[in-house]
Amino acid sequence: MTRDEACRKIGKAIAAYSHIGPLTACALYGNGHINDTFLAVTQTGRRYILQRINYEVFPHPGQIMANIEGVTAHIRRRAEAAGEDPDRATLTIVRCNDGKSFFTDSIGCSWRMYDFVEGTVARDRVENADDFRACGKAFGRFQGLLCDYPAKDLYEAIPDFHNTPVRYEALMRAVRADACDRVRTVEKELEFVQKQSDFVKLLEQAHASGDLPLRVTHNDTKLNNVLIDDLTGSGCCVIDLDTVMPGLPHYDFGDMVRTGTSPAAEDETALGKVTMRFPMYEALLRGYLSGAGGVLNATEKALLPFSGKLITLEIGIRFLTDYLEGDVYFKIRRPEHNLDRCRTQLKLVASIEEQY
Ligand code: ADP
Ligand code: GN1
Numbered sequence: 001m002t003r004d005e006a007c008r009k010i011g012k013a014i015a016a017y018s019h020i021g022p023l024t025a026c027a028l029y030g031n032g033h034i035n036d037t038f039l040a041v042t043q044t045g046r047r048y049i050l051q052r053i054n055y056e057v058f059p060h061p062g063q064i065m066a067n068i069e070g071v072t073a074h075i076r077r078r079a080e081a082a083g084e085d086p087d088r089a090t091l092t093i094v095r096c097n098d099g100k101s102f103f104t105d106s107i108g109c110s111w112r113m114y115d116f117v118e119g120t121v122a123r124d125r126v127e128n129a130d131d132f133r134a135c136g137k138a139f140g141r142f143q144g145l146l147c148d149y150p151a152k153d154l155y156e157a158i159p160d161f162h163n164t165p166v167r168y169e170a171l172m173r174a175v176r177a178d179a180c181d182r183v184r185t186v187e188k189e190l191e192f193v194q195k196q197s198d199f200v201k202l203l204e205q206a207h208a209s210g211d212l213p214l215r216v217t218h219n220d221t222k223l224n225n226v227l228i229d230d231l232t233g234s235g236c237c238v239i240d241l242d243t244v245m246p247g248l249p250h251y252d253f254g255d256m257v258r259t260g261t262s263p264a265a266e267d268e269t270a271l272g273k274v275t276m277r278f279p280m281y282e283a284l285l286r287g288y289l290s291g292a293g294g295v296l297n298a299t300e301k302a303l304l305p306f307s308g309k310l311i312t313l314e315i316g317i318r319f320l321t322d323y324l325e326g327d328v329y330f331k332i333r334r335p336e337h338n339l340d341r342c343r344t345q346l347k348l349v350a351s352i353e354e355q356y
């Protein structure tokens with residue numbers, strides 16, 4: 001989005017939140033792949049996150065906002081009971097002038113606002129094991145805090161979001177359609193994915209056989225979806241709650257393995273840099289279990305190592321599918337961005353496999 005486009009889009013949305021006072025700045029913010037996120041600053045210096053919800057990805061914004069209202073209220077109560085600051089423990093929704101939790105503009109785009117959680121940072125990469133342990137603990141604790149949340153009250157934000165066999169089939173459909181004539185450029189990647197096809201069903205099968213219960217999970221636990229406290233280094237606030245819904249804890253653990261065990265960025269082009277660092281994996285596992293371990297059964301724990309490999313493959317499959325379909329889902333900043341992202345994921349799968 002250009003600066004002009006961004007300004008045109010936010011005008012009406014800002015008016016719907018005029019009760020916060022006049023703004024001195026409002027600019028694109030963060031590195032998310034899905035929503036349009038803006039940092040808004042008022043004359044008093046108070047900061048807010050204003051977000052345009054991606055309509056293609058979330059066609060029922062009312063449902064995801066109902067999920068977010070329920071989940072944040074639950075975490076808030078638990079934080080208050082534990083004597084913690086609820087405004088740092090979870091997202092605080094800023095209501096529109098009319099009291100609603102989101103605003104829909106004249107072209108059908110929905111917007112929401114959160115308090116900016118000050119004194120925190122969202123990292124795209126972690127440099128050391130302590131930071132990674134803190135992220136693992138924060139996501140584990142998030143799951144622990146929601147273990148008594150009534151899952152039946154949650155809308156399914158995106159059906160089959162982490163169903164790896166369904167994602168695999170979507171890739172095969174994209175290959176057959178070859179809408180952008182790109183299949184010939186990704187033969188190596190496709191060959192790699194097809195070689196892994198025997199294990200894509202394993203988690204779903206374990207769930208179907210009753211070994212893995214559905215729990216309330218986050219489903220998008222990449223590193224920059226947890227805010228780290230500047231002072232203490234602990235993970236204080238889990239954000240990006242659009243995909244909170246019943247799922248398997250493995251999806252959450254696996255996505256942390258994917259985003260934090262490698263020193264390379266998700267879109268690194270020097271693939272030699274992509275590797276699973278075992279000490280980082282170990283730190284993550286310890287952190288995660290200290291947050292969520294109490295609620296997991298033995299079978300769930302036994303499948304955690306496998307989940308890193310599976311979810312990394314799954315996201316690699318999704319990037320490749322999007323590349324073949326013409327980059328219609330993930331935001332891209334260069335022509336082969338999705339292909340570059342896919343390649344890092346597949347390289348990481350190979351590295352996990354070597355150390356399995
Ligand atoms: P997306 O779904 O596009 O990933 P996110 O909700 O994750 O959108 O927001 C994008 C980025 O904005 C985050 O990675 C983080 O840097 C920042 N962010 C979002 N909400 C807050 C908040 N309440 N306080 C501080 N930073 C935030
Ligand atoms: C998206 O929204 P964001 O950038 O935190 C995506 C995740 C992918 C991730 C890959 C709703 O996460 O599923 O794993 O990109 N979110 C959605 O970086 O599709």
Ligand code: MG
Nearest residue numbers: 032224225240
């Ligand atoms: Mg995000």
